[in-house]
Amino acid sequence: xxxxxxSKIGSSSSSTEDPNPCPICLAPVVQVSYLxxxxxxxxYNCIVRWTKVVASKQSSLLSSVKCPLCKTENFSIIHGWDxxxxxxxxxxxxxxxxxxxxxxxxxxxxxxxxxxxxxSDIFNVLRYWKSRKYLQSNQWLQSWLRREIxxxxxxxxxxVVVHHILGVxxxxxxxxxxxxxRETPETKQEEFKALITDAARPFLMAxxxxxVNEMQLFLASGLNIEAYDAVYMQRxxxxxxxxxxxxxxMESSVQTPVVPYLHIFxxxxxxxx
Numbered sequence: 153x154x155x156x157x158x159s160k161i162g163s164s165s166s167s168t169e170d171p172n173p174c175p176i177c178l179a180p181v182v183q184v185s186y187l188x189x190x191x192x193x194x195x196y197n198c199i200v201r202w203t204k205v206v207a208s209k210q211s212s213l214l215s216s217v218k219c220p221l222c223k224t225e226n227f228s229i230i231h232g233w234d235x236x237x238x239x240x241x242x243x244x245x246x247x248x249x250x251x252x253x254x255x256x257x258x259x260x261x262x263x264x265x266x267x268x269x270x271x272s273d274i275f276n277v278l279r280y281w282k283s284r285k286y287l288q289s290n291q292w293l294q295s296w297l298r299r300e301i302x303x304x305x306x307x308x309x310x311x312v313v314v315h316h317i318l319g320v321x322x323x324x325x326x327x328x329x330x331x332x333x334r335e336t337p338e339t340k341q342e343e344f345k346a347l348i349t350d351a352a353r354p355f356l357m358a359x360x361x362x363x364v365n366e367m368q369l370f371l372a373s374g375l376n377i378e379a380y381d382a383v384y385m386q387r388x389x390x391x392x393x394x395x396x397x398x399x400x401x402m403e404s405s406v407q408t409p410v411v412p413y414l415h416i417f418x419x420x421x422x423x424x425x
Contacts, residue, residue: 174198175221179357185231188240190224196231201306203229203243217243256381261303263384264362271369271387280372281337286344287325292376294318299377300366304359313355320351341368 174181176198183196194202206217216225232239263270280286297317301310324347335343345364353360373380 176202177357183231184233185229187219187224187226188228188230189226190219190222192219192221196229199229200241204306257299257303259381259385259390260300263366263388264304264359266388268362268365271373271384274383274387275369275373277368277372278337278341280368281341284337285374286340286371290371293321293371296370296377296380297367300363301355304356304363313352317348317351320347323347344368 172193173179174195175192176194179195181193181195184193185196185199186193187199202220203217216227218225227243229241229243230238231241294314297314298310301313301317302308305313324344345368348364348367349360352363356363370380373383375383
């Protein structure tokens, strides 16, 4: 790369000096990276995931991708700038990667862009806490958590995160001493929300609060995953994905995912069928 490009990189390489967050995750930029032509700045993981979204829409290997902000055609991602050297990840490398995202993952990710409380009048969360139903184990929670976290992180292997959150839930349920027995349902609910929020935030960042609310709605519903999805999608007016939860987890990359936190989409962005 020519020296004038190097000067561009050095002038804005520190995310701590730049008040603008990553346009994709809306959080402070982590592992600063740039597209090579327009020099828009993103978190490295965020822009790589974006290119995977584009890759899933293509039937052939491409060598470039449009910037999600300005639509300029770019051929590589520049990252790892240390003041004198940098690394370059060519788009063709990213397009060659496999992407596991299923139709059900895509549906759940789009749910996080709807108004909160879509089904709160159907599934009463406060009643769930007042009736102490939270003391009953939920056999579908682990599978639901795996799907939600995969959708939000757009990563296939999320077992560490799932088991971390399940461990927090288990610890909360076991702490049932005399002091906690005198707590109001509202206090217990707030404690639960705070614990899950702290556990999930390092992984889900800007979507953590919505994730915690969605988790409570699922628990309060008392339904299995397929029945919960059917009620949710009926309320939204969407068609239920014609796949079971188990088959969705095994589905290959023929479906089109949506990038997680980006608020700027292409004009031809896919809609739920």
